[in-house]
Each structure stands twice: as structure tokens, then as C-alpha cells.
Amino acid sequence: MMPTQRMGAQTVALRDPPSVLSYACVGGKFEKQGPLGNCFDLLEEDSFFGEKTWEKAESAMQKKALNKALEKGGLTASQLNYVCAGDLLNQCIGSAFGLREAEIPFLGLYGACSTMGEGLSLAAMLIDGGFAGMAAAMTSSHFCTAERQYRMPMPYGNQRTPTAQWTATAAGCTILGAHGPGPYLTHITTGKIVDKGITDANNMGAAMAPAAYDTLSAFFRETGTGPRDYDLILTGDLGVLGHSIVLDFFRRDGLDLAGNYQDCGLLLYDREGQDMHAGASGCGCSAAVLNGYVLPGLREGRWRKVLFAPTGALLSPTSSFQGESIPGICHAVCLSARR
């Protein structure tokens, strides 16, 4: 028997699409200097955010993002039935320590840079399933914590390849509720792991693009819609190369996405002025673009329907050292100004 909300193997439709109640995002120095600089609720020039280590700074960012989202919505932590959160740090300590004092039932996620999509999906299904009145989705990344965990010690001044992306120093939090003014989360397509054999950890856009194509294709197929039905289609952090690969894949299927397809990794920085190579990456990239740019834009009537599809690369330094290719994943949610 097919469950009631299911539209296909990967897609569900929400019965009573949960509403975005509030949202907030926090960024650092380079995010402030970028084209979306005025979209952040809080910006901090100091990469330590007043803490002693960058890891503690990343936790502080999550705490600030949650508190700001609660404040903007006139809400308190005790009203949230769940917070679905994760990050890129080993054992997701950005989220665990950021939420340590919040006293909210915690569902820890690991979806790499797809986490904002995974968190929104789960929060929405928990609400629509009758298990929560309100739930939050949150994630973060920090250039310095990611650089030293995944690549080189910061003082080394590591040279970056042309396809490398810049991990955003940012956190974003979205609070969903059963009832509210919108935008509404209407459909969810949960990604499968897709691995096409890319092994270059400095070319994650190319590694994740097949997953983005796979999930977006499933979304269109299972909802019976096409790219033209959305005002904006937004992948997570594929950067310039991954973005063009996704365009190519759809072109082969006879679909032209060029008019309304963007990537969060191409929006956050001025790639040339800021010398960011292939664009932004990190869980915080799509989280900041969603909470600072997309959700306000939907509220203000700039768009009616947005397909938000953050992408994650499910590798670790260990898996790369052991010669493994890079598995990718992409979780898509449809956000609509009206129910």
C-alpha cells in the first residue's frame, strides 16, 4: 500500500504545508563584503566571534542564529518541539555545543552541505505528521574550522586549486510551524547517494552535480512539473563548475534550466572581486542564502515558488586518503509563497 503522502519513490507532498515562521542568518567578514552582505541578521568581523577557538566560534554562530530566529518570530525555545541540526565538524560539535543549553529535543543530522535541506525536510514532516507544532532546522560552517579539519593548518597559507571553493563562515536557522503566514513547504524529495567516481576533493562541485541532477530529475518526474513551473531553482554549493554540469545534464534531457537556475555557491561572494575561485561552499552557504535571501524574497513577493536543493559531499579526509571516490547527495524542498 502506498502511504498517503507519497508521490513517488523519493517525493512526498505535505498535507497541510507547514509554514516558515521565522528565520535568521549569521555571517563573517567575507560574507559581509559579498553581494548578499546586507541580507544577514548578524555579521562579525572577528573570525573567533569572541571565543577562544574557531570551533567554539562555530557553535556560537549556531546559538546566535537560533536565538535571532526565535527573537524575530517572537518565540521561545520551549515552543520548539524539535531542532534538526548538523554541521561539517567531526562528530558535529558545532551543533551539539551550540545547542547544549537550549533544552530543545535534538535530532542530530549529518548531511554534509545538504544539511539545511535534510533538516527542513524532517522538520516539515514531523509537523505535518502531527508530531510537532513547531520545529527548527539549523546548520553552520566556518572557513577556519573546515580548512584545518579537511585541508591544511591555517598558518600554512595553503594554495588553492582553480576548482576549489571557499567554505562560508555562516549559520542559518529556519523555524517552521503548523500554521503561519508562509512561505510554505509543499513538497520534499529526499536524495539517494550518487557516486560517479570523482576522486578530486578539490572539485566537489563536479562530485555533487550528479546528485543534484538525480534529485531534481526525481522531483520533476514525481511531481509532474518542469523547471518552468518554478521562479527559482537553487542548488546548494556546486559552484561554477557543478552549476554548468547540472545545466548540461538537463540540456541532454531537452530541458533548459538556464533562465531560472542558480546555485547558492555563486550568490554568496563576488567571485572575481573577492577571488573566491569556483564559489562558496559549506553547510552555511546554502543556509545563509536560504535564510537571508530566499525566504525574505518569497515573503516580499519577489518569487512565488522556489525549489531549494542543497547538495552534500559525503566524503571524509580518511575516505579520500584510502582512495575512495566522493559520494554526493541532494535533498530538495519546494517553497511556495501560497499554500
Add this chain to the structure above:
Amino acid sequence: MMPTQRMGAQTVALRDPPSVLSYACVGGKFEKQGPLGNCFDLLEEDSFFGEKTWEKAESAMQKKALNKALEKGGLTASQLNYVCAGDLLNQCIGSAFGLREAEIPFLGLYGACSTMGEGLSLAAMLIDGGFAGMAAAMTSSHFCTAERQYRMPMPYGNQRTPTAQWTATAAGCTILGAHGPGPYLTHITTGKIVDKGITDANNMGAAMAPAAYDTLSAFFRETGTGPRDYDLILTGDLGVLGHSIVLDFFRRDGLDLAGNYQDCGLLLYDREGQDMHAGASGCGCSAAVLNGYVLPGLREGRWRKVLFAPTGALLSPTSSFQGESIPGICHAVCLSARR
């Protein structure tokens, strides 16, 4: 407005309690030698499971656990709408690489050793919410991958403190469905992060015990039941010290759990005969005890109601090096032979 399934701040009741459809567990040499040795579906003497590295071995264990659970249930991967999985490895590569070829919509979790509880909770809510017909929860741990990631290189032959626990080399998978022969998952209490300031990473039982007490107390309070209403109450991997702390905490509240309270970490090995110090730990510990011992016991009528409450320590080596204490979490689910 209170959502329909909610019994309190942390607990939900399932409308139509999802049924366990199938389950499987995989273990290594020491698990084979332990008192639950005959509970495993697959046991392997070789810690590499035929692979080139221990990390690949851990992925292989997850793959085997999933495939065995599917086979035992007469199911195929394409029937699963979601797999909720995670592990202890950095970036959860045990799950990502283990599930790379499975083509099942993947929700990556990080709940440390509480992952089996978190996965069961989400799988059950996705089914009961009408979003899935079947979903799997899975996790793993491996002594060698954990030891070298969290502690010392294996050839170093690290000396262990008396309170140290032994990370289980095990994986477990439970498949839930909307309809089936039981046992049924009737209630879920999602844990908050609890941190009482313990900083000794070799004494995780003590660090996690307050979280176990917090979640079990919430469960009893919000469901209006008491310890005597359950034939077995089982925490995840607190070991001998954590187990006695939980007993103490409840004794102060006037509740005696001694008769029916056990800990998975005390069941997996013969602590004295196998010299396992404070007991077993790792995501695979509670996953193996659940899938190899508890679920078959419920089917065979050994117990009618079991409260399964795996615990996780949300630390990382980095957080410990930076002087942080250890946040704990515990997710509880009630399993009942009848609906």
C-alpha cells in the same frame, strides 16, 4: 495548539504504532565470544571483513546488516522509502559508503551511540505520519576505527583506564513498516542535550548517565507510567558505572529500577572473562543488543514491553582537547509485543 500525537514536551505516541518487519546484526570476534554470541546473524573473525581498511570494513558491516535484514524479511531495497543511518566515524563514512549502492533515499544522522534510538524514532514517525510505507534504521561501530580516530593508533597498544569501555565491532539494522506482526513501536521520547560538566573522555558512562536519567524521567512523566510497567528498561552503553549512576538517580526519586533495568554495554561481553573493563560501547553495541536479543525476545514472548534508550556522548577529540565537557543525549522508544 498541541499537535495531535504529542503527550508532552519530549514524548509522542504513535497513532498506528509501526511494526518491526525485520532485523539483523553483524559482529566481530569478541562479540562472537561474548554471552550474546549466538544472537548474531553474521559473525566474522577477521576485523577487516575482507576489506583493505577498517573503515571499509565498517561500511561492509552496514551493507551486510541491511542486506541480511532485507533477506530475512523477504524484502528488497526498493521497498524502503527511507534509511535513517549514522555512525561514529568522522563525516559518518561508515553509513555513506555502506549505503552508496543501495539507492534508498538516505537521511544521514549523527547521534553518537544514541543513533539506533534516533533512527528508530525518525523511521517510526515517517511511517506513522504517512510519509513512508517502510523505513530502515541502521548504525555501526568498529573497535579499530573508533580506537584510532578517538584515542591512539592501533599498533601503539594503548593502556586502558578502569572506567574505559570497549567499542563494539557490530552493526544492526531494523526495518519498520506500517503493518506487520510486531513488535510495535508505540512511544518516542526525544532527548535534549544534557551536560553536567564531566570532562573525562575515558568515563563516558558517567557523562551520559544524566542524559539517560533525563530522558527516562521525561518518558515516565509524560506517558504517566512507571518502571514497573516495563519488563525491561535498557540504556545504550553506559557500562557498569553509568548504569549504577542511573539507578542512584532514580533511587533519589523514590523509584527502584534494579529489578528490570539493564544496559546494553553490560550484556554484550563477559566483562570479567573478556577483560572489557566497564563494558561495551559504540553505536553498534545497542544496535546489536536490540536486533540480536531484544527484538527476537519480544517476538518470542520473553518480554511484552521494552523501553529501549540508547545514549550518546556528543564530544569529539577536538572538543576534549579544547577543554570542553561532554554533552550527552538519550533517545527512548517503547517497543511492545502487541499494539
